[in-house]
Amino acid sequence: MIEVTEKAAVELKTLLEQEGKPGLALRVFVAGVACSGVQYGLALDDEVKEDDVTVESNGIKLVMAKDIEKSFSEGNIDYVEDENGKGFMIRNLGAGGGCGTCGGGCH
Template identity: 60%
Template sequence: MIEITEKAATELRTLMESEDKKDHALRIFVAGMGCSGVQYGMALDNETKEDDVTVTDKEIKIVMANDINEELSEATVDFIETPQGNGFVIDNPSEMSGCGSCGGSCH
């Protein structure tokens, strides 16, 4: 089951409150493919689709399409702060990564 870190949960609660979206869930979706593998996107959403899977961790509802649920079974949503900026990230240890994982050339 996908998990959310305490820091990410705190940041999400703050974001949801400031945007008056306390009734929303964190939707995770496939945003594209690249040499480093699947690129996931995240958004606050208050609608569910028929094929959605919903999980709750640290009182945050997480929604995703059923077809990516298994891919994200060991993933963690985190919030990072770097010199380049702050944001939410998905750490997925089961995801293949590295140059060439898409079958293409990175040169």
């Protein structure tokens, strides 16, 4: 199950308010495959499709395809700020939670 951390929830609520769209959901989608496995993306969305799963975490509505929800046995969406910048990060802890051993500096 994907959870939104408190820090990410605060940032998302602020973003939605600034955009004047507090009713939008956060869609989680497959963005591609890299050396560390499936890479996920995030987008604001106002459409829920017939085969979508909708969950709520820390006041944020999450929407995703059923197959994505099944692949997240344990994970979260966090907001990080460091020397590389700031932004939202998806961690799929059920899939190893990290880069693995590709040797190429996965990000």
